[in-house]
Amino acid sequence: MGKVHLLTGTKETTTEYNLVRVNSAWTRKEKHSHTASTESVSPAMIYESLTDTGTCWTVVTPIIFSYKVIETHALLDPCNSTLLTGHTQGPQQADNMRIPKKPMKRFVVVDQEVYQIYGPEINKYFEANNVNFKILALPTTEENKSMEMALKILEELNSFSIDRRTEPVIAIGGGVCLDIVGLAASLYRRRTPYIRVPTTLLSYIDASVGAKTGVNFANCKNKLGAYIPPVATYLDLSFIKSVPRRHISNGMAEMLKMALMKHKELFELLEKHGQHLLESKFQSDSEVFGPCSQSVFRSTRLAIVTMLEELAPNLWEDDLNRLVDFGHLISPALEMRLLPALLHGEVVNIEMAYMVYVSWESGLVTEEEKNRIIGCMVGLELPVWHQACTMDMIQSSLQERLKHSGGLIRMPLPVGLGKAEIFNNTSTDVLISAHEKWSNELSTHAV
Amino acid sequence: MSSKNSAQTQTKLHLIQVKGTWQCHGEDAPLTQGKISDAKIYESKSHHGLTWTVVSPIVFTYKIVQRENLLDPGDDTLLWGHLDHEDFSGAHDTSHPVKRFIVIDETVQQLYGAKITEYFNTRQVVYKVLPLPTTEENKSLELVTKILQEVHDFGLDRRSEPIIAIGGGVCLDVVGLAASLYRRRTPYIRVPTTLLAYVDASVGAKTGVNFAGGKNKLGSYVPPVATFLDRSFFQTLPPRQLSNGMAEILKMALMKHRGLFELLEAEGPQMLESKLQSSDTGSRCTRLAIHTMLEELAPNLWEDDLDRLVDFGHLISPPLEMEVLPALLHGEAVNIDMCFMVYVAHLRGQLSGDEKARVVRCMLGLNLPVWHQDCTLDLIRKALSERLKHSGGSPRMPLPTGLGQAEIFHDMIGESVLSQAHQMWTSELSPHSK
16 A cells, blocks of 8 residues: 655645545545535545645545456356346446437457367357357467457557446456456456456466556566556356366465465465365356365365455555565466466466475475475376476576565465465575475476 | 345444454444454345455545756755655665666657666666657557567556656656556656646556547556645746647636636736746636646546546547547647537536637637537547447536636537537638638
């Protein structure tokens, strides 16, 4: 959150002003002066300091970001109104959205592969609901995650023409799709509402839940972007049905991340039911489960809530100490280097596996805990080692991290199972011996 | 179609951080331990599943600092003015050098380049100056990308090394957008060198570039950490640029400050003559302009409320400006729009004939164009219907209701008033066209 910076000194006087609206104009009024009940007062403040060299004004304005994350099922069933009006405040507002003479308009960006599978259903949904719609199917891959693609979306969006506030752009796809569309929407008219429909497990629990949008730039991951959340995210597990097994493991890496950082029960769920979840593809009605079907919901909900808890108080990353960075100090560079051989979650997991050894070497987790974690990772069919993750790569990534994080490493490390802390002073010796042990024990698991 | 989730009870959850970990707690949570966030999560249940609503306030803080001698190597402001006084001495850790990346308008570079390099050399800053042709025609994402490439190659700390933009509105807008995008947010500083930028572009949060023929179609609402206002830059401004800036000052006067209008009316020509260097009238004029602008922008930084007095002069001017580019400067197009709207206000009985005449005389005294042949009735109609589309179904038209006061109207101007106004405006003022 912002601090107020006030000039203080012998030759200065500072006056605090509220902003009050009367009819159409805003006026400033000294704080504590009388305000009639008919006037509305803004939460914004202006501080004015008069010094011998001139005037200084400090503006302090809170902007409220509000967004919904909604579990639903059968999102593409034409009778389910969520996709069209789920973002509105209530049934009253939903009715107001429909001006009888004017059909609803929606601009929809869908990942190409997702469109191949769900295209007919998506088209049917909008047709059945009399929506004036346009679908843009794009190859939203990591390699294409660029400003060029965002511009392509913007050109089409601009031609289609949507209302500034009431016709949100809809993104249907994995993390890359949601990130690019989110950025395009954030830029258009300086801010256009958009909706996320994650279709992979990774995006379901990660990309969909926070505010970050972005594209790669100069061969660096997510170098350009914004912190504008969607108006709503719709979570429908049935999309996961058509996700290849490898991509489901990929998503489970991010679930495991949250478990290791802050939730022992989630870890135990993944440890015990990981294989079931993979087999069933998170479909709770799958026969694989039997009495464990509730673990589908329990695990995804825990993953989402633990993520929301960490993101909501720090939406714009004012605090650079972030538990959710676990697995993300080295993986950006490693991922870009290995593209497209490894998926995001897989690279994250490789780093997490290494970091567990750092924890162990630092005496923060026991050998048994370390083994349980690695066992769980292997059970989730995730890679736990990679030859490209050399000490050189680790050290140069941590150097970058220093530059990117205000001069401190801010390394999240597990402290026991399901708990973590942030460390700034892990010695190079520890990092090196952890690397040795990690390589000795796990290089046999190499992909 | 079946209706959505039926009414649910919502549980309000507080977010409390203990030992670096955030956790949500119900209302009866022990709030004594740990740090509580202003953000909240609301959880509700329906037959479909759970819904979480996140409400997270982000506080934007920025400073606007007036200085007389910004480029004097003895003045700290350009390097440290964005920080608290107390942080000044602590800010610079002498073990590594201060780094700054500066984007400057090409024309400004020619006039002030030497002074700027002298400033940074004297203070032993590791710096790079990037001069660019920041004109309206170049105000594009390409220019932003160019800046981003150079910033990336130069290397900046994520938080403590703000990008500095020195130039007019276009420069400040383009750099602001680049800074908003880099690492999702990089601090930046604005140093306006034109009058227009001084009173307008520098004071709010908007950044942007043109796109697909539309003005400012892409951008963001991320404010700079600070804006440094130094009137001495006006000394090198051509007269046309000074008048251009006065248009935005006049806009605020017409909307909400009779005293400012009277100042422009009485002292406009002299202020132009002196390039606003006089410490009394020039200073009073710019102060009032900033006050009035800040009052309107601070409570509505992200334009959640589409009713904005500052939109006066900006309903018709965007397409007009783009149509005749580069014939009219921004303020000039704004003035033409304002002048037409003054005729509309008069025909609606909101301004007397005398008030209308005073306004037009003031505009002429400021050497601003009051009419343009390309501002046809057709262009006006199209502009207003775009406005309708762009503003959630209402034209939200700010119109004067007296000298120095205004209201926002939600009804469209009737066709007969529109054509009458255009006719009257044209017959009275077309002789003044340049």
